[in-house]
């Protein structure tokens with residue numbers, strides 16, 4: 284069984300994002316970039332399925348600029364067998380990403396595709412669902428538990444009402460939630476080993492993907508600041524303040 | 532000319548208030564009509580609730596046994612069939628809408644706008660990115676159907692008082708059998724719903740254990756509040772995952788939010804930035820939560836929370 288994992292590079296979640304004063308974007312120069320945390324969880328799940336003997340082949344794929352190679356090497360160091368780098372200088376929107384991943388699916392014929400439920404840069408939460416629709420296959424989004432039984436998967440999903448379990452036929456798209464697993468740390472010898480693992484480079488243009496980048500971002504703004512509040516010294520003062528505000 | 536179709540969210544035969552919030556969002560488009568689509572196995576009662584929302588022009592129902600549970604792969608082709616002639620298809624940015632809307636957009640071959648937080652006009656919106664650290668203005672093409680999810684915390688629920696007509700639709704769409712509902716484990720609780728409650732009491736890692744969470748529940752019950760939690764509290768198993776508030780959990784806007792033993796990470800704060808009054812109780816006076824709290828109290832939660840509960844009589 285083969286698993287394809289989407290592995291996006293984003294601004295690290297610890298970075299304090301600054302909006303440029305002219306509203307043209309956010310500052311990305313010189314900030315730390317890392318794997319999207321949900322994609323690390325996706326890769327970890329694929330590796331665990333391989334370790335359990337369910338899968339044999341784990342392929343990580345990213346769509347991004349030339350310097351994403353180091354990022355993909357991290358995925359290989361974590362344990363992926365192979366990597367695919369779809370090279371583009373422009374950031375792509377989810378529909379384009381889904382159409383691109385569909386091309387990779389046609390080429391690789393995976394049994395399972397695992398993606399993060401959202402990327403923490405654009406926070407879109409779309410690509411997995413779009414990919415499943417274009418592929419005409421099931422989607423099991425926001426997964427917190429995955430069990431593969433032969434040709435189907437039983438997936439527990441974190442939904443607003445609680446935990447929903449669905450069963451999907453394979454092949455299928457799964458998107459990860461935070462509690463699916465805790466990704467492993469990369470060890471130094473694995474970084475060395477990763478250097479000799481296959482990494483295929485494909486220019487986005489060569490895939491003849493119809494662009495789905497229909498949205499135009501015209502302005503970036505810093506969020507409205509909440510005004511600084513007051514500190515109270517004890518519970519009595521807190522209660523009287525809440526009473527004044529009519530909240531209790 | 533905007534003709535808006537809102538996909539209704541419902542569970543156990545009841546309409547979710549997220550639908551009425553989408554109606555308010557659609558009203559900001561100056562829409563010519565706002566219709567609500569109910570997919571269900573027995574839609575009548577849900578449709579009647581939707582018809583009573585002020586501002587709704589028409590309620591459309593698709594009744595099918597396959598619609599008993601909200602399976603995106605089953606719903607999406609039916610929504611696409613029903614969406615003919617509409618300029619906008621909206622769903623709430625809840626797990627229901629997040630699962631479904633991109634599948635609709637992809638079938639229609641259009642991009643999707645996620646988490647509309649403010650309407651500039653019918654094709655221009657503001658939405659948060661980077662966990663709410665930036666707000667972008669996004670323009671969508673006016674010559675294509677617009678599929679979007681609505682950040683429900685940004686819009687009040689449209690009032691009751693409508694009396695829209697209800698119409699049963701027959702759509703021809705091929706429904707896949709590759710995805711099957713197995714079960715929904717729902718936390719049984721008499722407390723208010725976290726996403727629509729006017730008061731929320733949340734606990735974080737500082738609460739320390741599932742047993743200790745009793746102090747949070749007791750205060751919440753005294754206030755008639757819903758209970759929420761930080762990711763750390765959920766990860767540690769103190770409370771179930773559906774209580775998580777934040778970037779990757781629930782985005783809420785109660786009148787009163789109490790953050791207890793929560794440090795105030797940006798991923799948490801993005802879930803409460805529209806709350807009316809934020810109260811923070813934390814033993815660390817330097818905790819970032821105090822930078823955004825309207826009222827802060829430094830001290831040990833195990834002393835202060837029971838005191839607070841007692842003081843509320």
Ligand SMILES: Cc1cc2nc3c(=O)[nH]c(=O)nc-3n(C[C@H](O)[C@H](O)[C@H](O)COP(=O)(O)OP(=O)(O)OC[C@H]3O[C@@H](n4cnc5c(N)ncnc54)[C@H](O)[C@@H]3O)c2cc1C
Pocket residue numbers: 296320321403734735736737738760761762763764775776777778779780781791792793794795796797798799812813814815818830831832833
């Ligand atoms: C991709 C990603 C997504 C995330 N999404 C979310 C999300 O949706 N929601 C979310 O909440 N987090 C999210 N996080 C996690 C977030 O970064 C923080 O780790 C988390 O919010 C911390 O939870 P906490 O404040 O409960 O814990 P901590 O940061 O550990 O804070 C505990 C606080 O309790 C206080 N405390 C301890 N004991 C006491 C006591 N006896 N009395 C009073 N105070 C006490 C401490 O002073 C401290 O401030 C996400 C992280 C990532 C990487």
